[in-house]
Amino acid sequence: MVAKNLQDTTTLHNGVKMPWFGIGVFKVEDGPELVHAVKTAIKHGYRSVDTAAIYGNEVGVGQGIREGIKEAGISREDLFVTSKVWNTDLGYESTIAAYETSLKKLGLEYLDLYLIHWPVEGKYKDAWRALETLYKEGRVRAIGVSNFQIHHLEDLMKDAEIKPMVNQVEYHPRLTQKELQAFCREHGIQLEAWSPLMQGQLLDNEVLQEIANKYNKSVAQVILRWDLQNGVVTIPKTTKEHRIVENASVFDFELTEEDMKRIDGLNQNHRVGPDPDNFDF
Numbered sequence: 269m270v271a272k273n274l275q276d277t278t279t280l281h282n283g284v285k286m287p288w289f290g291i292g293v294f295k296v297e298d299g300p301e302l303v304h305a306v307k308t309a310i311k312h313g314y315r316s317v318d319t320a321a322i323y324g325n326e327v328g329v330g331q332g333i334r335e336g337i338k339e340a341g342i343s344r345e346d347l348f349v350t351s352k353v354w355n356t357d358l359g360y361e362s363t364i365a366a367y368e369t370s371l372k373k374l375g376l377e378y379l380d381l382y383l384i385h386w387p388v389e390g391k392y393k394d395a396w397r398a399l400e401t402l403y404k405e406g407r408v409r410a411i412g413v414s415n416f417q418i419h420h421l422e423d424l425m426k427d428a429e430i431k432p433m434v435n436q437v438e439y440h441p442r443l444t445q446k447e448l449q450a451f452c453r454e455h456g457i458q459l460e461a462w463s464p465l466m467q468g469q470l471l472d473n474e475v476l477q478e479i480a481n482k483y484n485k486s487v488a489q490v491i492l493r494w495d496l497q498n499g500v501v502t503i504p505k506t507t508k509e510h511r512i513v514e515n516a517s518v519f520d521f522e523l524t525e526e527d528m529k530r531i532d533g534l535n536q537n538h539r540v541g542p543d544p545d546n547f548d549f
């Protein structure tokens with residue numbers, strides 16, 4: 269079922285509800301602009317925030333959350349907060365310690381979702397055991413992975429006690445990830461899109477522009493709507509209030525089957541980020 273509004277949720281395989289739509293804060297420096305962006309998103313109805321230890325901005329995200337929920341008159345439980353363990357911290361003890369550090373920086377008692385950021389060979393299984401421990405102890409509401417290909421998921425699940433609830437990957441009309449999505453669906457793993465707007469590089473695409481004109485929407489809105497109609501959680505990044513509002517105004521139109529296929533047809537298996545099968549960090 270397609271999300272009906274900004275606060276609508278998908279139910280993860282453990283029953284936890286995760287908003288279909290959120291705000292990402294990659295490359296946003298810790299400071300007033302970041303705090304303002306998080307607060308503004310909450311003010312406009314966003315209920316999900318995606319950060320990571322490596323972004324170096326968990327302190328500001330935490331401040332934005334505290335101020336944002338106070339101003340909006342909501343509570344921490346109304347929000348869904350995600351962070352990720354960085355590659356250098358992958359290991360059993362070190363991942364648990366990294367979780368504590370993220371919580372401290374964010375000023376939160378728990379996270380809604382904690383992800384292994386990248387599938388570093390030889391390391392992600394120990395990190396996964398740590399995430400399972402945190403989950404079983406009730407310290408985090410859901411656990412998952414990021415940038416995992418099918419073979420990484422198969423390898424992880426061979427030894428895992430708990431299946432990942434989410435896989436957050438690069439996903440946009442130039443990288444439609446059909447096989448990975450089918451695999452995730454089959455295993456009850458929710459797919460989540462990072463760089464849904466291809467970091468802004470798709471906004472002048474002619475096909476998307478033509479479709480956008482037809483619905484009287486922006487290209488960004490068409491792409492984000494395509495995510496939702498494909499059953500993919502999406503977390504576009506912007507610090508600008510008018511774009512925070514624009515990006516979330518995607519619940520008042522529906523792309524036809526034909527337009528969905530035209531957008532799918534833009535796929536070139538093209539990445540703007542690193543290749544999960546060939547990275548050196």
Ligand SMILES: NC(=O)c1ccc[n+]([C@@H]2O[C@H](COP(=O)([O-])OP(=O)(O)OC[C@H]3O[C@@H](n4cnc5c(N)ncnc54)[C@H](OP(=O)(O)O)[C@@H]3O)[C@@H](O)[C@H]2O)c1
Pocket residue numbers: 291292293294295318319385414415436437461462463464465466467468471486488489503504505506507508511514515541
């Ligand atoms: N797990 C991972 O490995 C991973 C990797 C990358 C990203 N992520 C997550 O995914 C989130 C989103 O990805 P992303 O930040 O790489 O890229 P993105 O959301 O695809 O694109 C962000 C860029 O698009 C611009 N933009 C946003 N809305 C717009 C609009 N309506 N019209 C025109 N331009 C617009 C933003 O500029 P302004 O800010 O100037 O508006 C920014 O330059 C990240 O913030 C992060 O939370 C995760």
